[in-house]
Amino acid sequence: MSDxxxxxxxxxxxxxxxxxxxxxxxxxxxRPQIIPTERTEAVTPSEPALPALAPAx
Amino acid sequence: xxxxxxxxxxxxxxxxASERVSAGLGELAGGATVWLAVTGLSRSGKTVFVxxxxxxxxxxxxxxxxxxxxxxVGERRLVAATVEAARADGLPxxxxxxxxxxxxxxxxxxxxxxxxxxxIDVRFAPAGALGKLVSEITGSPATLTLRxxxxxxxxLIDLPLLGLGYxxxxxxxxxxxxKGLRAEIARDFLALLDQHRPEEAASEEVAKQLYDRYCAxxxxxxxxxxxxxxxxxxxxxxxxxxxxxxxxxxxxxIAEGVDVFAPGxxxxxxxxxxxxxxxxxxxxxxxxxxxxxxxxxxxVDVLRALLGGREVFEDTRLALDAILESFRYGxxxxxxxxxxxxxxxxxxxxATKADHVPDIQRDHLAALLRNMAAFPALEVKSSNAQLxxxxxxxxxxxxxxxxxxxxxxxxxxxxxxVGSKKQSKFFVGNVPIRPPRADAWGSPFLNVPVFEPPAIxxxxxxxxxxxxxxxxxxFLLGDRLR
Numbered sequence: 389m390s391d392x393x394x395x396x397x398x399x400x401x402x403x404x405x406x407x408x409x410x411x412x413x414x415x416x417x418x419r420p421q422i423i424p425t426e427r428t429e430a431v432t433p434s435e436p437a438l439p440a441l442a443p444a445x
Numbered sequence: 446x447x448x449x450x451x452x453x454x455x456x457x458x459x460x461x462a463s464e465r466v467s468a469g470l471g472e473l474a475g476g477a478t479v480w481l482a483v484t485g486l487s488r489s490g491k492t493v494f495v496x497x498x499x500x501x502x503x504x505x506x507x508x509x510x511x512x513x514x515x516x517x518v519g520e521r522r523l524v525a526a527t528v529e530a531a532r533a534d535g536l537p538x539x540x541x542x543x544x545x546x547x548x549x550x551x552x553x554x555x556x557x558x559x560x561x562x563x564x565i566d567v568r569f570a571p572a573g574a575l576g577k578l579v580s581e582i583t584g585s586p587a588t589l590t591l592r593x594x595x596x597x598x599x600x601l602i603d604l605p606l607l608g609l610g611y612x613x614x615x616x617x618x619x620x621x622x623x624k625g626l627r628a629e630i631a632r633d634f635l636a637l638l639d640q641h642r643p644e645e646a647a648s649e650e651v652a653k654q655l656y657d658r659y660c661a662x663x664x665x666x667x668x669x670x671x672x673x674x675x676x677x678x679x680x681x682x683x684x685x686x687x688x689x690x691x692x693x694x695x696x697x698x699i700a701e702g703v704d705v706f707a708p709g710x711x712x713x714x715x716x717x718x719x720x721x722x723x724x725x726x727x728x729x730x731x732x733x734x735x736x737x738x739x740x741x742x743x744x745v746d747v748l749r750a751l752l753g754g755r756e757v758f759e760d761t762r763l764a765l766d767a768i769l770e771s772f773r774y775g776x777x778x779x780x781x782x783x784x785x786x787x788x789x790x791x792x793x794x795x796a797t798k799a800d801h802v803p804d805i806q807r808d809h810l811a812a813l814l815r816n817m818a819a820f821p822a823l824e825v826k827s828s829n830a831q832l833x834x835x836x837x838x839x840x841x842x843x844x845x846x847x848x849x850x851x852x853x854x855x856x857x858x859x860x861x862x863v864g865s866k867k868q869s870k871f872f873v874g875n876v877p878i879r880p881p882r883a884d885a886w887g888s889p890f891l892n893v894p895v896f897e898p899p900a901i902x903x904x905x906x907x908x909x910x911x912x913x914x915x916x917x918x919x920f921l922l923g924d925r926l927r
Contacts (some may be wrong), residue, residue, distance in 0.1 A: 431496040433841035433910040
């Protein structure tokens with residue numbers, strides 16, 4: 389089995405032993421950024437899942 | 446305000462209880478009013494919040510699925526909501542129709558810096574047995590007039606001034622002004638200030654020059670750097686105040702221990718104007734307007750504060766602490782001597798623009814807001830308003846996607862920036878649930894994108910996609926709509 393999870397799949401929990409060299413490496417956080425695209429259409433909003441109401445009786 | 450009975454002759458504690466009983470009976474008989482005040486610091490989204498709230502309430506009769514978590518809608522008890530005719534009581538009418546039409550053209554409403562109001566009549570079937578009985582006897586549903594007042598949060602930042610003299614305020618303001626980013630922004634003002642002393646002869650011309658430079662600093666701090674703890678608040682958001690001469694003051698360099706000034710000096714001149722400002726502007730707002738409100742929502746752009754870097758974030762915390770003073774009603778506080786009788790009993794602090802954060806991190810936004818200010822200390826006192834915190838988007842202008850950045854697959858939001866023909870993805874980074882440690886701050890990210898609104902039907906039929914607007918209203922008004 390490969391150590392690399394498929395892209396888009398959350399890795400399973402595990403314990404990783406660190407040696408001294410790893411310990412010194414700073415945690416790298418991704419910076420906020422804007423990524424331009426070539427798409428031009430208007431965006432249809434992603435609404436959070438909400439309970440749909442039953443039709444009025 | 447919510448009662449036609451005059452309870453003013455009773456001691457405050459009895460008057461307050463009696464007004465509440467009276468309001469409850471009024472609702473059952475139809476015709477009660479609840480004042481919902483909406484505020485927030487500049488660019489926190491007040492105008493869009495009120496517009497979306499009204500549009501979604503009006504649309505609920507056609508599309509109840511838009512607000513399912515508002516009890517009166519989810520329980521299918523809402524009969525109708527309509528905009529009340531404009532009132533001739535002095536406050537400008539909130540421009541709902543203009544705003545919704547502008548949003549329908551994929552643009553946002555213009556910024557406002559004053560106070561406005563609008564009434565919404567909500568007719569609904571009562572939920573309780575007594576309410577149902579009254580409704581059946583009268584043959585009509587219950588009615589609640591929701592009077593929404595929109596005013597700048599900058600005005601609340603002025604409340605702590607009432608506990609300060611001019612000398613104290615000057616020293617505190619200049620201490621802040623000589624540090625970090627503020628010192629840079631205020632350098633023109635500080636250069637002029639160095640040429641003047643409180644002991645010199647009073648001069649209208651000097652006062653005006655100092656005031657003009659101080660205002661220029663406040664505007665630049667707000668508009669170019671996103672700072673929010675800026676006093677006096679009316680220097681930035683005047684409303685209908687105009688530019689009367691008593692506003693022309695600014696802090697002076699005053700030595701510790703000096704609190705009074707010889708007559709005819711610049712110090713005495715400025716101190717007199719500061720006192721007039723407190724009396725005519727700050728106190729008057731609380732006595733003429735604020736005391737009528739019973740429910741309040743405070744909108745906070747937490748995301749901009751977080752991305753703006755450590756100084757902007759710490760500045761927002763100062764502003765929040767100042768705003769929280771307006772909801773401490775306990776004995777001995779500034780408010781206890783200003784306001785008697787009923788007061789705001791529910792306050793919701795909402796982190797806005799939640800649609801700029803992927804779904805998985807939205808709860809972090811609310812948690813971060815909760816941990817930014819002294820909310821827990823306020824909650825333990827029963828005399829204070831009941832507080833809640835949420836993340837909210839009055840309008841969802843983004844969709845969720847994923848993106849690979851530096852080898853990592855991450856969640857992003859995508860939207861079309863206002864004025865652009867192409868979509869952009871926005872990766873917000875990590876939203877922590879607590880204020881970051883001092884060594885965890887990176888460089889400021891000031892270009893938070895402004896995405897155009899989605900397609901909106903200006904007729905109140907479909908409503909507008911939102912995040913937690915219905916939950917927010919349920920907290921604020923759910924009990925009054927039962």
